[in-house]
Amino acid sequence: MIAIAGLTWLCRSDPGTNFLQSDKRADWIFFPAAVEVKARGVANLDTLFRRDFTVQRPAPRALLTVRAAKQIQLTINDRKVELVPNHNWKDAFTVEISGFLQDGPNRIEARVFNDNGPPALWLSLTADRLSLRSDHNWIASFAGSAWRGATLAASPRFPGRGNSIDSSERTISSLTKVWPLWLLFGAVALVFCVGGNWWLNRHPTNVNWMTVIIVFSFAGLWLILYWHNARILPALVGFDASHHLNYVKYLQEYHRLPLPTQGMEMFHPPLYYLISAVALSIFNLTTADPSAILLLRALTMLFGIAQFLLVFATLRLIFPDRPSLQLIGGGLAAFLPMQLYMSHYPTNETLAALLVSASLYFALRMAKTGATTWKGYCVVGLLIGAALLAKASAVLVVPFIVLALARQLAIEGASFTKWAGTLGSMLLIATLLCGWHYVRVSRYGSPLVGGWDPVNGVFWWQDDGYHTVSYFARFGESLVRPLFSATASFFDGLYSTFWGDGLCSGVSDLFVRPPWNYHLMCAGYLLSVVPALLLLVGMITSLWHLFRELRTDIFVFVGLSLAVAAALVYYNLKVPCYGSAKAFYGLSALVPLGFFAATGWNVVTDGRKWSQLPIAILLAVWAMNSYGSFWIYDPVAQHVITAMHLSVAKKPDAALAEAKKAVAADSSNAAARIALATTLYDAEQASEALEQAERATELAPLDGATHLELGTLLFKQKKLESAIEEARLAVAYAPENTHAHLLLLVSLFYHNEDPVDLAREALAVSPYDAEIHHLLGVALARKGESIEAFHQVTYYVLIRPDRAEARSELHRALLALINSSDAATLLHQAASSIPDSTVALDELAWVFATHPNDELRDGHEAVRMAEHACTLTKRSNPLLLATLASAYAETGNFSEAINAIQESISKARSSSDKDAIALDEKLLGFFQSNKPIRQDPNSR
Numbered sequence: 001m002i003a004i005a006g007l008t009w010l011c012r013s014d015p016g017t018n019f020l021q022s023d024k025r026a027d028w029i030f031f032p033a034a035v036e037v038k039a040r041g042v043a044n045l046d047t048l049f050r051r052d053f054t055v056q057r058p059a060p061r062a063l064l065t066v067r068a069a070k071q072i073q074l075t076i077n078d079r080k081v082e083l084v085p086n087h088n089w090k091d092a093f094t095v096e097i098s099g100f101l102q103d104g105p106n107r108i109e110a111r112v113f114n115d116n117g118p119p120a121l122w123l124s125l126t127a128d129r130l131s132l133r134s135d136h137n138w139i140a141s142f143a144g145s146a147w148r149g150a151t152l153a154a155s156p157r158f159p160g161r162g163n164s165i166d167s168s169e170r171t172i173s174s175l176t177k178v179w180p181l182w183l184l185f186g187a188v189a190l191v192f193c194v195g196g197n198w199w200l201n202r203h204p205t206n207v208n209w210m211t212v213i214i215v216f217s218f219a220g221l222w223l224i225l226y227w228h229n230a231r232i233l234p235a236l237v238g239f240d241a242s243h244h245l246n247y248v249k250y251l252q253e254y255h256r257l258p259l260p261t262q263g264m265e266m267f268h269p270p271l272y273y274l275i276s277a278v279a280l281s282i283f284n285l286t287t288a289d290p291s292a293i294l295l296l297r298a299l300t301m302l303f304g305i306a307q308f309l310l311v312f313a314t315l316r317l318i319f320p321d322r323p324s325l326q327l328i329g330g331g332l333a334a335f336l337p338m339q340l341y342m343s344h345y346p347t348n349e350t351l352a353a354l355l356v357s358a359s360l361y362f363a364l365r366m367a368k369t370g371a372t373t374w375k376g377y378c379v380v381g382l383l384i385g386a387a388l389l390a391k392a393s394a395v396l397v398v399p400f401i402v403l404a405l406a407r408q409l410a411i412e413g414a415s416f417t418k419w420a421g422t423l424g425s426m427l428l429i430a431t432l433l434c435g436w437h438y439v440r441v442s443r444y445g446s447p448l449v450g451g452w453d454p455v456n457g458v459f460w461w462q463d464d465g466y467h468t469v470s471y472f473a474r475f476g477e478s479l480v481r482p483l484f485s486a487t488a489s490f491f492d493g494l495y496s497t498f499w500g501d502g503l504c505s506g507v508s509d510l511f512v513r514p515p516w517n518y519h520l521m522c523a524g525y526l527l528s529v530v531p532a533l534l535l536l537v538g539m540i541t542s543l544w545h546l547f548r549e550l551r552t553d554i555f556v557f558v559g560l561s562l563a564v565a566a567a568l569v570y571y572n573l574k575v576p577c578y579g580s581a582k583a584f585y586g587l588s589a590l591v592p593l594g595f596f597a598a599t600g601w602n603v604v605t606d607g608r609k610w611s612q613l614p615i616a617i618l619l620a621v622w623a624m625n626s627y628g629s630f631w632i633y634d635p636v637a638q639h640v641i642t643a644m645h646l647s648v649a650k651k652p653d654a655a656l657a658e659a660k661k662a663v664a665a666d667s668s669n670a671a672a673r674i675a676l677a678t679t680l681y682d683a684e685q686a687s688e689a690l691e692q693a694e695r696a697t698e699l700a701p702l703d704g705a706t707h708l709e710l711g712t713l714l715f716k717q718k719k720l721e722s723a724i725e726e727a728r729l730a731v732a733y734a735p736e737n738t739h740a741h742l743l744l745l746v747s748l749f750y751h752n753e754d755p756v757d758l759a760r761e762a763l764a765v766s767p768y769d770a771e772i773h774h775l776l777g778v779a780l781a782r783k784g785e786s787i788e789a790f791h792q793v794t795y796y797v798l799i800r801p802d803r804a805e806a807r808s809e810l811h812r813a814l815l816a817l818i819n820s821s822d823a824a825t826l827l828h829q830a831a832s833s834i835p836d837s838t839v840a841l842d843e844l845a846w847v848f849a850t851h852p853n854d855e856l857r858d859g860h861e862a863v864r865m866a867e868h869a870c871t872l873t874k875r876s877n878p879l880l881l882a883t884l885a886s887a888y889a890e891t892g893n894f895s896e897a898i899n900a901i902q903e904s905i906s907k908a909r910s911s912s913d914k915d916a917i918a919l920d921e922k923l924l925g926f927f928q929s930n931k932p933i934r935q936d937p938n939s940r
Contacts, residue, residue, distance in 0.1 A: 162734025
């Protein structure tokens with residue numbers, strides 16, 4: 001209940017949680033851009049929402065209520081509506097606007113800004129005979145894009161044709177391809193179940209030992225899978241694999257622990273990375289060696305094997321005379337897809353889960369047997385401390401282990417001395433083992449620093465950037481279109497990553513996804529309904545038993561599972577992106593999952609052999625299907641993916657060799673031809689590359705990727721007319737492929753054709769693409785549309801503030817306005833609708849404050865813009881403060897100018913910015929002499 005109350009408060013009241021709360025008076029709406037999974041930098045982009053409506057006669061009273069994620073500028077009939085700023089964007093503004101309405105046609109426009117999510121609007125207008133609400137009847141333009149009908153934020157989002165995560169696999173179509181294999185699996189399962197039962201009846205055998213042998217045979221199957229896949233799987237495949245390897249590399253190179261600010265994964269506790277670094281050093285390997293990834297994969301595979309063996313051992317402890325229940329729970333743990341695919345990658349998830357499972361096993365063994373020795377508590381303390389030193393999420397298991405062991409001590413009537421010597425020793429050992437790490441990182445604001453925290457120096461967000469109630473209420477897409485079904489709902493995301501690699505190991509482009517057997521995997525999502533129902537029945541039954549009788553093991557399993565579930569929801573709220581809905585974050589709850597599966601089997605079959613056989617066969621088919629899903633056998637896919645990874649790694653010869661192997665394996669495969677064309681061009685064999693690209697278009701004429709590859713090669717060979725033709729086909733067949741749009745725009749631009757309208761259409765697909773904004777800005781400047789050009793280049797700077805050429809382009813766009821014949825008018829028009837870029841605000845404010853031409857200066861406008869820029873940066877930038885001081889000086893307010901420049905000097909000195917200090921001291925002399933600044937921007 002406490003967790004539910006806390007999550008509810010986050011959704012309703014916390015401005016740091018991007019949750020759009022429902023309100024029946026109107027709907028949240030936003031711009032319908034294409035779904036993307038690439039991380040985006042923080043940039044305060046805006047969407048302009050518009051609605052035209054008619055008023056029959058003046059209304060004596062009209063109330064407008066509005067919310068915006070997260071800032072809003074509102075106009076009605078081109079008149080600005082003043083809104084009192086709210087500290088919390090979730091709170092609604094209410095304002096009386098009858099004076100803004102007019103007889104006949106009216107227009108309302110809301111410009112909404114958001115820096116870590118898509119701008120979203122909620123609006124309700126009520127008056128006599130007038131009711132207007134934000135819904136799908138509005139239109140919107142995102143950062144200068146083409147206009148589109150607004151879409152409801154509560155609606156699910158799906159990738160379209162050409163999207164980098166649009167998969168062709170569907171569960172039913174995959175089933176039509178794999179059903180013969182399922183029949184074979186079923187026959188094998190039937191022979192195994194019936195034959196095994198017949199053998200046991202004819203030859204009395206120790207069933208417990210037979211169960212142990214079967215479970216250890218599962219471990220043998222895992223080792224075979226590792227041996228088969230290890231060298232086939234590309235080196236950097238896996239969730240954040242490169243960042244995990246960078247952590248290990250840092251330890252090997254510097255022989256010290258990194259700080260959370262030194263990399264994407266550097267905030268993690270160090271145990272896994274220390275073990276990996278030591279293991280590599282023992283064999284004289286570094287992370288750059290090809291054999292290093294094999295060793296690290298062997299480690300995670302061994303961690304995975306040890307974990308499902310611990311699940312089996314725990315179930316033997318709980319169900320000592322029920323080998324069938326032990327086998328069901330242990331088998332589920334062994335063949336659970338998220339366990340299988342995660343054990344192929346360098347990651348701290350499997351080690352942390354293993355240590356949590358070990359902690360549970362030893363704690364429950366003490367609680368079950370009553371053997372509460374000091375040594376046993378010390379072992380549990382060591383395991384808990386090690387788990388917390390592997391991953392912070394292990395903290396979820398601590399309260400339940402402590403409560404379970406405390407209950408055992410209370411039942412025994414233990415003395416205070418025994419409490420202190422056992423439970424106290426356990427907690428002390430755990431704290432000593434891991435506490436130093438959390439004390440060390442707590443100076444960054446919290447002992448539980450995460451990858452989403454700004455302290456790591458990387459500011460990012462991903463689609464969808466917000467969540468709604470409906471996102472947590474829907475389910476079903478993963479049973480139809482499982483890959484990346486996290487775009488549809490939270491539970492689809494969990495289901496797809498629990499019963500398969502639904503996020504394709506974290507890739508942002510399916511062209512380089514791991515070469516798993518996706519038809520087996522996708523069909524397997526339907527088959528996984530059987531073990532999923534067993535888990536659900538087991539969970540419900542366990543809850544029922546817990547309410548009837550407080551059993552220690554059930555309390556621990558249910559409590560840990562609910563805690564993990566609450567943590568998954570919390571994380572998804574704090575990091576509202578599709579990639580946050582990952583079931584393997586709950587891998588540490590594998591022991592409870594095995595218990596629930598065994599309990600569900602016990603309830604459903606209830607000792608009835610007629611029901612046991614078909615369910616056992618279905619579970620065996622599911623296990624074989626799961627195992628087969630991750631057995632790499634597609635030679636084309638494995639060679640294509642390896643070629644692409646080698647190409648990115650700048651190894652053209654090795655990449656070309658792999659691409660040739662892909663074509664040799666299947667000469668009719670268009671993807672293989674594309675890979676060969678790419679690698680041939682990298683190997684400076686342009687004519688051969690063009691031949692392969694042309695062959696790819698012949699093999700797959702309706703595939704946008706083939707036309708994109710051919711068009712790209714034609715453009716590089718300066719055959720612009722042919723490149724434009726192929727680019728148009730690529731856009732037609734793959735309308736959500738940003739690269740296809742860019743190819744078309746660049747080809748048109750260099751062919752001296754007007755790409756402006758098509759660029760706005762491209763922005764409607766990908767409004768966060770800096771290159772499209774850049775190209776649109778240059779194209780607009782070429783047409784003489786200087787204000788729009790300035791705005792588009794401003795967006796370019798907003799999205800890519802690290803690019804020096806972007807700032808230079810912005811300055812040139814500003815000079816075009818200044819040097820025009822109607823400069824004063826154009827500058828004010830640009831200022832009235834300027835995007836929220838501190839760089840652009842600073843440039844324009846400086847012109848208004850310091851230009852030698854009296855007609856172009858506007859001190860009050862300079863102050864407004866400079867103050868806004870300083871507010872956006874929380875007055876931390878000395879150069880922006882210097883501009884603000886110059887703006888104050890232009891208005892004659894030299895006392896404020898001096899205060900601002902002294903603040904700037906203080907900030908510059910604290911950051912040792914010598915250039916800023918020199919500039920500030922020069923400006924201070926002017927202001928102390930009551931002189932404003934004059935500077936020609938053409939010489940700046």
